[in-house]
Amino acid sequence: MKTSTFEKLPEQKQIRILDASAGVFAQKGYFQAGIAEICQAAGISNGALYKYFQNKKGLYLVVAQRTLSLLREQENTFPMGNESIWIVLPEIFEAVSPFLKEYKDYMVVYMDMGSPSMGEFALELSSTFEKWSFDLFCRIAETAMAKGEIKNDLSIEDVAYFMDNHLLLYTFSCLSEHYNRRFNQFLAKGADRLSNREKIERVMDSFRQFLI
Amino acid sequence: MKTSTFEKLPEQKQIRILDASAGVFAQKGYFQAGIAEICQAAGISNGALYKYFQNKKGLYLVVAQRTLSLLREQENTFPMGNESIWIVLPEIFEAVSPFLKEYKDYMVVYMDMGSPSMGEFALELSSTFEKWSFDLFCRIAETAMAKGEIKNDLSIEDVAYFMDNHLLLYTFSCLSEHYNRRFNQFLAKGADRLSNREKIERVMDSFRQFLI
Amino acid sequence: MKTSTFEKLPEQKQIRILDASAGVFAQKGYFQAGIAEICQAAGISNGALYKYFQNKKGLYLVVAQRTLSLLREQENTFPMGNESIWIVLPEIFEAVSPFLKEYKDYMVVYMDMGSPSMGEFALELSSTFEKWSFDLFCRIAETAMAKGEIKNDLSIEDVAYFMDNHLLLYTFSCLSEHYNRRFNQFLAKGADRLSNREKIERVMDSFRQFLI
Amino acid sequence: MKTSTFEKLPEQKQIRILDASAGVFAQKGYFQAGIAEICQAAGISNGALYKYFQNKKGLYLVVAQRTLSLLREQENTFPMGNESIWIVLPEIFEAVSPFLKEYKDYMVVYMDMGSPSMGEFALELSSTFEKWSFDLFCRIAETAMAKGEIKNDLSIEDVAYFMDNHLLLYTFSCLSEHYNRRFNQFLAKGADRLSNREKIERVMDSFRQFLI
DNA sequence: GATGAATGAGGCTTCATTCAT
DNA sequence: TATGAATGAAGCCTCATTCAT
Numbered sequence: 001m002k003t004s005t006f007e008k009l010p011e012q013k014q015i016r017i018l019d020a021s022a023g024v025f026a027q028k029g030y031f032q033a034g035i036a037e038i039c040q041a042a043g044i045s046n047g048a049l050y051k052y053f054q055n056k057k058g059l060y061l062v063v064a065q066r067t068l069s070l071l072r073e074q075e076n077t078f079p080m081g082n083e084s085i086w087i088v089l090p091e092i093f094e095a096v097s098p099f100l101k102e103y104k105d106y107m108v109v110y111m112d113m114g115s116p117s118m119g120e121f122a123l124e125l126s127s128t129f130e131k132w133s134f135d136l137f138c139r140i141a142e143t144a145m146a147k148g149e150i151k152n153d154l155s156i157e158d159v160a161y162f163m164d165n166h167l168l169l170y171t172f173s174c175l176s177e178h179y180n181r182r183f184n185q186f187l188a189k190g191a192d193r194l195s196n197r198e199k200i201e202r203v204m205d206s207f208r209q210f211l212i
Numbered sequence: 213m214k215t216s217t218f219e220k221l222p223e224q225k226q227i228r229i230l231d232a233s234a235g236v237f238a239q240k241g242y243f244q245a246g247i248a249e250i251c252q253a254a255g256i257s258n259g260a261l262y263k264y265f266q267n268k269k270g271l272y273l274v275v276a277q278r279t280l281s282l283l284r285e286q287e288n289t290f291p292m293g294n295e296s297i298w299i300v301l302p303e304i305f306e307a308v309s310p311f312l313k314e315y316k317d318y319m320v321v322y323m324d325m326g327s328p329s330m331g332e333f334a335l336e337l338s339s340t341f342e343k344w345s346f347d348l349f350c351r352i353a354e355t356a357m358a359k360g361e362i363k364n365d366l367s368i369e370d371v372a373y374f375m376d377n378h379l380l381l382y383t384f385s386c387l388s389e390h391y392n393r394r395f396n397q398f399l400a401k402g403a404d405r406l407s408n409r410e411k412i413e414r415v416m417d418s419f420r421q422f423l424i
Numbered sequence: 425m426k427t428s429t430f431e432k433l434p435e436q437k438q439i440r441i442l443d444a445s446a447g448v449f450a451q452k453g454y455f456q457a458g459i460a461e462i463c464q465a466a467g468i469s470n471g472a473l474y475k476y477f478q479n480k481k482g483l484y485l486v487v488a489q490r491t492l493s494l495l496r497e498q499e500n501t502f503p504m505g506n507e508s509i510w511i512v513l514p515e516i517f518e519a520v521s522p523f524l525k526e527y528k529d530y531m532v533v534y535m536d537m538g539s540p541s542m543g544e545f546a547l548e549l550s551s552t553f554e555k556w557s558f559d560l561f562c563r564i565a566e567t568a569m570a571k572g573e574i575k576n577d578l579s580i581e582d583v584a585y586f587m588d589n590h591l592l593l594y595t596f597s598c599l600s601e602h603y604n605r606r607f608n609q610f611l612a613k614g615a616d617r618l619s620n621r622e623k624i625e626r627v628m629d630s631f632r633q634f635l636i
Numbered sequence: 637m638k639t640s641t642f643e644k645l646p647e648q649k650q651i652r653i654l655d656a657s658a659g660v661f662a663q664k665g666y667f668q669a670g671i672a673e674i675c676q677a678a679g680i681s682n683g684a685l686y687k688y689f690q691n692k693k694g695l696y697l698v699v700a701q702r703t704l705s706l707l708r709e710q711e712n713t714f715p716m717g718n719e720s721i722w723i724v725l726p727e728i729f730e731a732v733s734p735f736l737k738e739y740k741d742y743m744v745v746y747m748d749m750g751s752p753s754m755g756e757f758a759l760e761l762s763s764t765f766e767k768w769s770f771d772l773f774c775r776i777a778e779t780a781m782a783k784g785e786i787k788n789d790l791s792i793e794d795v796a797y798f799m800d801n802h803l804l805l806y807t808f809s810c811l812s813e814h815y816n817r818r819f820n821q822f823l824a825k826g827a828d829r830l831s832n833r834e835k836i837e838r839v840m841d842s843f844r845q846f847l848i
Numbered sequence: 849g850a851t852g853a854a855t856g857a858g859g860c861t862t863c864a865t866t867c868a869t
Numbered sequence: 870t871a872t873g874a875a876t877g878a879a880g881c882c883t884c885a886t887t888c889a890t
Contacts, residue, residue: 005874029329031243035860045876050861108328114390115327116320117241123389130394158418161398165377177335178326182342186373206370210422217849247885257851259888268885429853453753455667459881469855474882532752538814539751540744541665547813554818582842585822589801601759602750606766610797630794634846641870671864681872683867692864 006052006062017042017052019105021063026108030060030118057121064113064122067106071129074099075136085144085211089163090204092136093170097196100174108175137163150211162210166203173199218264218274229254229264231317233275238320242272242330269333276325276334279318280341286311287344297356297423301375302416304348305382309408312386320387349375362423374422378415385411430476430486441466441476443529445487450532454484454542481545488537488546491530495553498523499560509568509635513587514628516560517594521620524598532599561587574635586634590627597623642688642698653678653688654702655741657695662744666696666754693757700749700758703742704765710735711768721780721847725799726840728772729806733832736810744811773799786847798846802839809835 006014020042024033035056039046053059077095078088100107112118113126137160144150150159172179174196187202188194194202218226232254236245247268251258265271290304312319324330325338349372356362362371384391386408396403399414406414430438444466448457459480463470477483502516524531536542537550561584568574574583596603598620608615611626618626642650656678660669671692675682689695714728736743748754749762773796780786786795808815810832820827823838830838 008874026328029243029327029331031241032329034858036858046860047862047877048875051874056860112327112329114384114388115241115324115329116238116388117244117324117327117329119241120389126390127393130390130397134397154421155417157398157401158421161418162374162422164398165381168381169377172326176326176328177332178338178342181339185342185346186369186376189369205367206373209366209370210374246883251852258853258886259851260849262886263849432853450752453667453751453755455665456753458879460879470857470881471855471883472853475853480881536751536753538808538812539665539748539753540662540812541668541748541751541753543665544813550814551817554814554821558821578845579841581822581825582845585842586798586846588822589805592805593801596750600750600752601756602762602766605759605763609766609770610793610800613793629791630797633790633794634798670862675873682865682874683872684870686865687870 004052009052017044018063018066021059022066022103022105022109025060025063025112026105029112030121060109061122061125063106063109064125067103067110068125068129070099070103070106071110072132075132078136082143082147084147085140085149086204086208088140089207090200093167093200093203094197096167096171097174097200100171100196104175107171111172111175133164133167134160137161137167144211154211159211163207166206170199170203216264221264229256230275230278233271234278234315234317234321237272237275237324238317241324242268242333272321273334273337275318275321276337279315279322280337282311282315282318283322283341284344287348290348294355294359296359297352297361298416298420300352301419302412305379305412305415306409308379308383309386309412312383312408316387319383323384323387345376345379346372349373349379356423366423371423375419378418382411382415428476433476441468442487442490445483446490446527446529446533449484449487449536450529453536454545484533485546485549487530487533488549491527491534492549492553494523494527494530495534496556499556502560506567506571508571509564509573510628510632512564513631514624517591517624517627518621520591520595521598521624524595524620528599531595535596535599557588557591558584561585561591568635578635583635587631590630594623594627640688645688653680654699657699658702658739658741658745661696661699661748662741665748666757696745697758697761699742699745700761703739703746704761706735706739706742707746707765708768711772714772718779718783720783721776721785722840722844724776725843726836729803729836729839730833732803732807733810733836736807736832740811743807747808747811769800769803770796773797773803780847790847795847799843802842806835806839 006017009017021033021038024038024041028034028037033056035049036046038059039049042049049059053062074095078092083091110126110129113122138156141150141154141156141159141163145152145154145156145159169179169183173183174180183199184191184194187199187206218229221229233245233250236250236253240246240249245268247261248258250271251261254261256264261271265274286307289307290300295303322338322341325334350368353362353366353368353371353375357364357366357368357371381391381395385395386392395411396406399411399418400406430441433441445457445462448462448465452458452461457480459473460470462483463473466473473483477486498519501519502512507515534550534553537546562580565574565578565580565583565587569576569578569580569583593603593607597607598604607623608618611623611630612618642653645653657669657674660674660677664670664673669692671685672682674695675685678685680688685695689698710731713731714724719727746762746765749758774792777786777790777792777795777799781788781790781792781795805815805819809819810816819835820830823835823842824830
């Protein structure tokens with residue numbers, strides 16, 4: 001059974017390397033990120049990287065995979081009991097927020113994965129997460145509707161899409177200045193800086209208006 | 213007053229060059245696009261490009277600007293009379309669709325501009341368009357509300373954001389396989405291929421559920 | 425009709441580049457020869473080389489081809505009339521000698537091409553020349569035998585092989601210290617340095633002993 | 637007295653390492669042979685190799701030395717009594733043949749040693765063998781001449797050179813496709829594949845024609 | 849103004865060698 | 870002593886940009 005050299009590294013070091021890589025990938029994008037820069041950031045030698053990963057693309061894929069792992073870990077922290085949707089939704093957005101801060105680099109990498117210029121690079125990988133997010137919001141919508149917390153003449157999937165769009169673009173607004181401005185223009189009367197909490201407040205406002 | 217050499221070119225040639233550039237930028241992304249390839253596609257010499265534009269970035273900016281021009285031209289074709297929102301909205305989506313086909317390359321370039329890996333590259337530029345789109349949807353929402361076509365207990369901006377999100381992600385779904393899959397998963401029960409018309413139908417469904 | 429960039433260069437420059445490349449290839453061998461070193465020797469930039477040739481291997485092949493061209497040019501200077509074999513043979517060896525000096529690098533490259541470590545690299549190429557050399561010596565042997573200058577109970581091809589072996593190993597002795605020592609050990613009582621003329625004298629001695 | 641670590645290894649392991657090394661050296665040539673590949677083939681660790689040998693060159697030299705040892709062992713199997721030259725010569729060629737098969741890798745390494753691209757790498761080493769081969773053929777020629785088996789107006793050394801050339805190029809023809817083709821072109825009317833036995837037959841033909 | 853050959857810095861990757869365990 | 874991970878210099882090649890014609 002051949003475990004890759006990378007997997008035999010102490011977990012702490014693995015994470016250090018992936019974090020550093022994610023940082024560079026996030027800041028510069030895949031193509032502008034330099035192997036040398038990544039290695040320096042990771043505190044490993046140029047050659048070591050190629051012992052751990054097949055090549056730059058291989059590294060990127062592992063970074064992307066860690067993004068998914070992190071997201072899935074995050075999922076488990078979500079409240080999934082029978083709480084009201086009006087408790088669950090803000091909790092999700094607020095759970096996402098520190099995550100976005102802590103793992104911003106990974107999320108930026110993830111965001112880039114959907115960009116056309118990445119080509120089919122990591123299509124399967126990124127699809128994985130969308131699937132999960134689809135399930136989550138469908139479940140929430142279904143539960144809420146069953147409990148009469150939201151209007152019952154709505155299509156479950158449409159509600160899920162509605163919520164997921166909000167989550168997606170809220171996320172983007174935390175990661176990209178472009179989307180931050182867009183968010184603020186629409187939902188904050190063009191305000192310059194909004195705290196995450198304020199943004200979430202605005203999103204919840206929207207939810208209430210449309211869903212009740 | 214120094215007019216750039218490029219502007220002195222016959223308009224047809226200008227467009228040919230920009231179209232070719234957009235094509236390469238769209239297919240490969242900014243960083244992977246090669247000057248040589250662009251020149252060949254544009255049918256001009258390597259040196260000429262640097263007579264017309266300061267450098268690769270300069271070219272990109274002009275391409276991006278043309279994207280905005282095209283979008284603004286498009287705007288004028290939108291029905292802005294007093295038609296019902298239920299006529300205007302599909303018209304917008306359907307007006308966008310051939311545009312997405314005709315100028316897909318430009319739109320892909322535009323989409324890429326929001327990606328974090330492009331950095332602050334064309335921030336101002338891309339903001340321009342969001343502003344216009346904000347105005348458009350606010351106007352539509354306002355009119356519709358005034359006419360009682362949609363619920364009147366909704367915030368104008370929230371409705372605009374709701375609609376713009378849908379337009380944005382519909383657009384993405386036409387440009388990026390990633391977002392196409394996401395769209396289909398949520399709104400088409402995972403169907404593989406949806407025609408634009410079918411997609412729009414689904415979006416309008418959503419609109420009706422949430423806005424009436 | 426697409427002529428390669430290289431072929432469009434002034435012939436003088438082409439030759440300068442090939443000569444320099446041959447020099448480095450000869451001194452270091454294909455694998456140890458560095459592109460940078462070659463370019464410096466050729467007085468061109470690193471990038472230019474890749475405009476002229478597809479890659480290192482491509483360059484090598486062109487160098488090898490020039491070797492063959494040179495050899496074929498050389499062929500034409502050989503006396504092919506009805507002179508006595510005892511005039512023709514020394515003339516060939518002596519024609520080869522300045523050639524070996526002038527184009528030693530190319531000949532070393534050629535010699536390397538037969539070495540197993542070059543793999544199938546330039547097999548076809550090198551075979552070309554052997555064919556020519558086969559024809560030459562067969563012709564000579566035939567003529568000489570017809571004229572009664574050499575024994576007539578010998579197989580033409582065996583005589584040709586005999587002469588070609590001598591030429592080959594004489595050539596090697598001019599190109600490789602290893603073969604120089606071997607030559608001297610056998611034919612010069614271990615003398616240290618023999619002039620080419622002296623070597624040829626010894627070879628002719630041999631010829632006379634075995635062929636008459 | 638410091639015996640090298642390598643020599644303290646069980647002989648079987650020593651041989652295994654050298655055989656593996658010879659295999660890689662033969663297949664790829666010295667410069668293309670990778671230490672890692674060699675170690676894997678030899679079943680030892682990367683670090684061990686550097687305990688056994690000073691460096692890559694050191695390993696190569698030991699491999700080369702083994703080549704010589706093998707050749708010298710081989711020598712002892714040669715019939716050196718008073719047999720007729722027409723018995724001894726084919727015996728030598730036929731003794732060499734299985735050796736070429738069994739130790740082909742070593743012989744290829746040896747052949748490469750004479751190539752100019754190896755530089756002065758192993759000059760002394762390879763000379764050693766030529767010296768032995770010189771002695772062998774001189775002895776044979778002398779004996780044969782004394783017994784009147786070959787013409788007596790020939791120079792001993794020239795006969796030795798003649799025979800050694802044949803042996804050398806026969807050997808090459810078994811090791812390198814290039815020389816195989818050359819051999820066949822001259823001595824087998826361009827036949828594609830000749831068994832070793834057939835080749836030897838042809839060589840002996842030659843010997844008889846020139847020496848009797 | 850237009851051309852396209854030339855430049856050379858910089859990118860990714862390999863690999864002989866060292867060293868901590 | 871043996872291991873194999875780590876090192877980092879050096880290699881090949883690309884490509885945005887410049888410049889001579």
